[in-house]
Amino acid sequence: MKVLLKQATIIIGLLMISTILYTGVTTAVAQIFFHKSANGSLIYQQKKVVGSELIATDTLNPKLFIGRVPLASNLAQNSSAQKLAISKRVAQIHALDPYNSQLIPVDLVTGSASGSDPYISLAAANYQINxxxxxxxxxxxxxxxxxxxxxxxxxxxxxxxxxxNIVKANLALQSINK
Structure with missing residues (x-):
């Protein structure tokens, strides 16, 4: 029994040490080779954090790019709740730009898996240019x-x-309006 307890203690100790070493090495590698990404891809303006390239904020400001719907959804495409949410978003986008008769790109009316996706398709960006x-x-x-x-x-x-990346694009737009 004492032998098993000693072996278990040694194994647990080695596992703890290897876990700490692995975490330390992984963190060091990330900081050395992927410093910006490892720290959240923060965007600075005048030494102040103004956002992250990885997290979009929802806006319906007509002066800015509109991104994906902020809430991730696990609704089926043919569910009535999903259809209602999409038609509501279509109405919002048409209200922002009633002069635009183009078809609205699908990524402007559907959610992303994360719910905070900062990327839209080139078609979605081009739809909003005018x-x-x-x-x-x-x-x-x-x-x-x-x-x-x-x-x-x-x-x-x-x-x-x-x-x-609409975070970058919107920051560029906001700097023009200052």
């Missing part, structure tokens, strides 16, 4: 430049599609 230009009293070309600067490549998205 409204944003009109509301901010700038040219669509200026808004397009902002979209281009906030667009990630497919390679950055692990060979997915290109996407626009």
């Amino acid at each position: 409204r944003i230009a009109r509301e901010n009293k700038i040219t669509p070309k200026q808004v397009q430049l902002i979209v281009n600067s906030a667009t990630t490549s497919a390679l950055n998205n692990l060979l997915g599609t290109t996407a626009v």
